[in-house]
Amino acid sequence: MFVRLSDGNMITVSRGELLPANADVLDGVDDLVELSYLNEPSVVHNLQCRYDRDIIYSKAGPVLLAFNPFKDVNIYGDDFVAAYKEKLLDNPHVYAVADAAYSDMMKDGGNQAIIISGESGSGKTETAKFAVQYLASVGSQNYEMKSKLIQSSCILEAFGNAKTSRNWNSSRFVSSFTSDLLL
Numbered sequence: 001m002f003v004r005l006s007d008g009n010m011i012t013v014s015r016g017e018l019l020p021a022n023a024d025v026l027d028g029v030d031d032l033v034e035l036s037y038l039n040e041p042s043v044v045h046n047l048q049c050r051y052d053r054d055i056i057y058s059k060a061g062p063v064l065l066a067f068n069p070f071k072d073v074n075i076y077g078d079d080f081v082a083a084y085k086e087k088l089l090d091n092p093h094v095y096a097v098a099d100a101a102y103s104d105m106m107k108d109g110g111n112q113a114i115i116i117s118g119e120s121g122s123g124k125t126e127t128a129k130f131a132v133q134y135l136a137s138v139g140s141q142n143y144e145m146k147s148k149l150i151q152s153s154c155i156l157e158a159f160g161n162a163k164t165s166r167n168w169n170s171s172r173f174v175s176s177f178t179s180d181l182l183l
């Protein structure tokens with residue numbers, strides 16, 4: 001069979017090497033479980049389509065997938081916090097994860113954990129900061145307390161961060177308790 005690649009080149013492959021694509025999905029789906037054919041190329045294609053449009057968050061069932069945009073994608077801040085808090089937005093976002101944890105804690109009174117995992121430079125520390133920013137905003141009406149909590153992260157960073165070949169702001173020491181496991 002002849003297959004035309006996205007760069008225009010034609011290659012010959014045997015039918016057995018082909019995997020089904022999701023022809024009905026053009027712009028990508030929020031949650032990978034919505035794909036009819038869940039194979040590696042379909043997953044990568046879906047995530048690539050979204051990343052190309054600066055949609056850095058997707059879901060795989062209950063797990064949030066976050067891609068480092070290495071630029072400002074304008075999806076954070078007070079307006080977005082309010083929108084997720086009021087449930088005006090429900091697309092995948094670290095604010096939605098923090099909101100779910102906060103809501104479950106308030107409903108059941110049980111401790112919650114958000115585990116953030118990824119290779120060096122993938123964005124764990126930034127993601128943890130956005131989650132703390134959200135929790136501080138919904139959990140405290142006290143502006144001074146909120147800003148102190150958010151500002152404390154740079155003090156922790158000052159003790160534990162170092163520049164590495166992959167990340168100017170790598171947090172090997174601090175990540176064990178702030179980045180990777182957030183209350």
Ligand SMILES: Nc1ncnc2c1ncn2[C@@H]1O[C@H](COP(=O)(O)OP(=O)(O)OP(=O)(O)O)[C@@H](O)[C@H]1O
Nearest residue numbers: 068070071120121122123124125126167169170171
């Ligand atoms: N959501 C984001 N939006 C914009 N830029 C981001 C985002 N996440 C990460 N970055 C950029 O990527 C850089 C590296 O991210 P970060 O320090 O969070 O990685 P890390 O996974 O904690 O790395 P390490 O394991 O080395 O500590 C950040 O300094 C920032 O420039």
